[in-house]
Amino acid sequence: MSEFDLIRDHFSRIGTRRPDVALGVGDDCALLRVPEGFELAVSIDTLVAGVHFFADCDPEKLGHKSLAAGLSDLAAMGAEPAWATLALTIPEANEGWLSAFSLGLARLAGDEGVALVGGDTTHGPLSVTVQVHGLVPAGKAVRRSGARAGDLVCVSGTLGDAGLALRLLEAGEAPSRFLRGRLERPTPRVRLGIALRGIATAMIDLSDGLTADLGHILEASGAGAQIRLADLPLCEEVRDRLSANADWGLPLASGDDYELCFCIPVQERHRLPALANRFDIGIRVVGQILQGHGLRCLLEDGSTWRLQRSGYDHFSNEG
Ligand code: ADP
Numbered sequence: 001m002s003e004f005d006l007i008r009d010h011f012s013r014i015g016t017r018r019p020d021v022a023l024g025v026g027d028d029c030a031l032l033r034v035p036e037g038f039e040l041a042v043s044i045d046t047l048v049a050g051v052h053f054f055a056d057c058d059p060e061k062l063g064h065k066s067l068a069a070g071l072s073d074l075a076a077m078g079a080e081p082a083w084a085t086l087a088l089t090i091p092e093a094n095e096g097w098l099s100a101f102s103l104g105l106a107r108l109a110g111d112e113g114v115a116l117v118g119g120d121t122t123h124g125p126l127s128v129t130v131q132v133h134g135l136v137p138a139g140k141a142v143r144r145s146g147a148r149a150g151d152l153v154c155v156s157g158t159l160g161d162a163g164l165a166l167r168l169l170e171a172g173e174a175p176s177r178f179l180r181g182r183l184e185r186p187t188p189r190v191r192l193g194i195a196l197r198g199i200a201t202a203m204i205d206l207s208d209g210l211t212a213d214l215g216h217i218l219e220a221s222g223a224g225a226q227i228r229l230a231d232l233p234l235c236e237e238v239r240d241r242l243s244a245n246a247d248w249g250l251p252l253a254s255g256d257d258y259e260l261c262f263c264i265p266v267q268e269r270h271r272l273p274a275l276a277n278r279f280d281i282g283i284r285v286v287g288q289i290l291q292g293h294g295l296r297c298l299l300e301d302g303s304t305w306r307l308q309r310s311g312y313d314h315f316s317n318e319g
């Protein structure tokens with residue numbers, strides 16, 4: 001199979017056919033139309049075998065997750081997903097692997113209205129890079145920098161599920177279907193992110209853990225915050241684990257949650273139940289933005305819980 005056959009067979013018709021794609025896969029560049037009055041939101045993510053996923057993982061799930069990560073970034077800005085490009089490095093052209101990988105990618109792309117409009121295919125150690133492009137009305141994107149003292153800190157879904165799945169796998173134990181799904185097939189909260197435009201003052205997606213990611217909001221906003229650990233949204237399995245070992249690092253500092261963390265003015269709080277209902281997802285107020293800086297995590301007895309390590313960092317020497 002030549003490189004060109006591979007691209008034609010597996011990557012030329014992925015996702016939604018969109019009228020704003022003047023030219024897709026096949027030429028030197030894709031040609032895309034950004035509608036008047038909109039800004040283009042762009043984000044890129046790389047998943048490397050052995051670092052972000054097991055090299056022998058299910059390729060269909062890898063296809064899903066490599067797009068999901070980017071869509072979660074678009075969600076965190078309140079941008080509507082439109083286009084994606086894919087840079088794929090593979091050790092060999094295995095038809096079965098490529099079909100499954102492109103199927104995982106295509107399903108999520110189709111579900112979210114995304115067209116795959118181009119990419120690059122190279123030979124080497126397995127690595128997947130997806131760039132996503134979204135559209136957002138000019139000036140309406142939700143940045144990290146808008147949180148103000150008094151705002152409520154909110155989180156969608158549950159925290160630490162993917163982290164627990166990973167710990168179990170690393171310990172040679174089998175995670176439940178639910179936990180495994182949360183690790184391998186995360187659902188980017190795209191519709192919720194869009195609905196939060198005009199409501200949220202700041203937003204981020206949780207890829208590195210709540211303490212690290214909320215920390216980015218605090219730094220960008222020049223503010224501090226306090227969260228109550230008893231209010232964190234946890235699934236039963238994470239809750240059980242915590243009552244056994246009180247390891248709050250699990251919900252606070254393990255990666256891959258792909259939930260949204262956002263801040264809202266207090267007077268917007270009444271909107272949360274309707275949003276949760278509309279998108280069929282939990283939304284929990286976990287704390288409040290304060291003047292000053294830094295994040296305090298309050299235990300139920302009022303004492304402060306101190307974090308050893310605040311999230312995954314590829315370049316920290318602690319590893
Ligand atoms: P060039 O030599 O100009 O870089 P390529 O041979 O890399 O072109 O790619 C040919 C066409 O196929 C381009 O339109 C490119 O965007 C597309 N393409 C290559 N690899 C992929 C891929 N993995 N997924 C989607 N499109 C791809």
Ligand code: MG
Nearest residue numbers: 119120121122
């Ligand atoms: Mg190329």
